[in-house]
Amino acid sequence: MSKRLPSIIALSCFEAAARHSSVTQAAEELSLTQGAVSRQIRNLEDSLGCQLFRRVKQRLVLTDSGAQYARDIGPLLERLAAATREVQRDHARPLLVGAEPSFTTRWLLPRMESFASSYPDVEVEFANDLQQLYVTQEGFDVGILYGEGNWRDFESTLLMPCELVAVCTPALRERCGVVDDHRDLVRYPLLYHTPRASLSHLSSTWLWFNEVGMSDKQIAALSGQRFEHFQFVLDAALHGIGVAILPRYFVLQELTQGRLVEAASEPLLCGAYYVAVRHSRVGDSRVLAWIDWLMSVAEKSLPSHESQ
Incomplete structure (x- = not known):
């Protein structure tokens, strides 16, 4: 069926000529020669088997069939152009x-x-x-x-599992000792991660103690300094203020450098x-x-x- 349809260029030439009532202006709009536009319109008339224009005093005048065809294909060509722009826009943006x-x-x-x-x-x-x-x-x-x-x-x-680690300065671990039971981390001064209320389920502190069986009420009652962002929790740990519970990827550099050490003998997959x-x-x-x-x-x- 698609082989019987006129080409886009032929339809575009006809639509522009019909809109301007001029082959010359259609050629300028489409960046084609007048001869090319005229040939495309003749080919379109031949394929349709009817005349689309007549010349009246050096002007193009649509026939009844041409006027109806122009009304029908104009919106279709605009939709095609809009769809093309949308696809191009999607791939042009980041x-x-x-x-x-x-x-x-x-x-x-x-x-x-x-x-x-x-x-x-x-x-x-x-x-x-x-x-x-x-x-x-x-x-x-x-x-x-x-x-x-x-x-x-x-x-x-x-993508990958999330591994939470409890980290602190070497001096603080020396003072408080290594924790074997994750619940026993409460014996350390705690640096509590507290994102906004609507995002409380993303709190690394809540995730750690929830995973080991503590209730929301028990977790909320834990004492310690509270910070909204991981970076502040990390900075506080580096200053020796307490123990931080953070994803391993976030503290890997500090662990490798020895600025922080793990306070628990095992990480927590969560x-x-x-x-x-x-x-x-x-x-x-x-x-x-x-x-x-x-x-x-x-x-x-x-x-x-x-x-x-």
Whole structure:
């Protein structure tokens, strides 16, 4: 059926000539010669088997068939142009990636040079507002989210488990001792991570003590200094104020440098990070490139690889 349809260029030439009542103006609009526009219109008339224009005193006048055809194809060509612009706009703008500020600064950015080298044509723009990521879930094509992987409107794939570690200065551990039971971390002065109320389930402190069986009421009653952001919790730990519970990726540098040590004999596996792709972006070539790269670097970042 598609072979019987007129070409887009022929339809465009006819539509422009009909709108301007002039081959000359149609040629200027389409950046074609007058002869090319005239030939396209003649070919279109031949394929349709009817005359679309007649010349009256050096002007083009639509026939009844031509006028009806112009009314019908005008909106169709505009819809086709709009659809084309939309696709071009989607691929012209950056890939919108949602990720927590801490994950972006401590895990993503140190590795981004390899993505830029592998995919130089893919520009990435980061969205880092926690409310945007976990509450409204708007403004990003693909997210790196903590949870169980069951977000509405997204297709999720496991990226890596989340390993929480309790860290403090060597001097503080010397004073308080190594904890074998995760619940016993309460004998340390505690640095409590307290994000906004709507995001309380993302508190690393709450996750740690909830995992070992403490109730919300018991966790809320724990004493200690409270900070909204991971960075402030980390800074307080570095100053020896208390013990911080943070994802391993966030304190790996300080642990490697010996500025912080683990206060518990074992870390705590708690939840996971997922790559969450908005349903409307599944199959997008840039999203696929991003996911392939993420999976590759995540596998290399696992402890078994880092120790090699």
